[in-house]
Amino acid sequence: MNGPAKTISTAMWQRQLGIPGFGPEAQQALAGAHALILGMGGVGCPAALYLAAAGLGAMTLVDGDLVEASNLNRQILYGGADVGRPKVEAAAEALKRINTAIELETHHFYTGDTETERLVARAGIVVDCFDGNRHRLSVNRACIKHGKAAAHSYVQNFSGYVIFSPGGGGCLGCLVDESFPEQGDNPVMGVAPGQAGVIAAALVISHLTGIGGISQSRQIFFDLAFMEWNNRPIAREPLCPACGRGELP
């Protein structure tokens, strides 16, 4: 799906159109863009919300889960009345309330590697909010193969990482593999995935519009308990199976 170029409502985006360097061309670039949001949890919700509010033209939302009460401390597109509903359905309603012009496609299922690659190939840019390194690394391989910029995220407690690969430098596979430890039901304060989602949305906006922007892959870390941040380049790992000499499976 290619995001349609739409007539811009300048009233809705008046405040951002005043940003130096961000004019109607940048707004049009957002209106013509299509983002794939993989996972509509704590990171996917704020990322999608800010992209919709910024005027993104189209999004594909993917999540096989139903809204649970335990999601509500951080998955900010949902309320108590949404418990039991498919996340993508509730999210699409909320996003449409914010931006009535946005074109949304929803998939209420868990994607396997083949389906993930098919969706990545159709998207303009990818926000990977999946749990589990097996899934994230599958998304990473598909993004490298199809030349798509991607933001991957990890959050726990008050902190998190966003790994952004716009096509230059290393990638997620240069930093982690499936041997890295994981645990289900990580403890997390809602502000941490909120921050990761905002960072991911900002990276998408800057990448699509060329305002600011990061041309080389970066690992962005934040700690909201002690207000510490860092942002460092990702060195390419020569034997990375996605972007290095390793073989793609």
Add this chain to the structure above:
Amino acid sequence: MRITLRYYGSISSLTKKISEHITIPDSFTLQDLIDHLTARYGHKFKDLCFIRPLYSDRPYCNANLNSRDINDKKSYPGGLNTALKSGDTVSFGVISGAA
């Protein structure tokens, strides 16, 4: 001397803390600190400090000293042999967590 430690991701799951202050001997290096914390929290602590993708043979430590990457040779030419100072903050973190 007193230093501050911060733990992120899977390392915080192991230590069951996100931060603590400890007292260490004046002569401690970062390697001495990792050995000290490994004695306290078990060998998994050291494993997580040095975890890298299995196909990577680059030496790497998942630690920052005063918010700077300990692997950055410009900031820390001594790497793990860098001497710690009173008031330092050492952060240990592994890329991990949900989304």
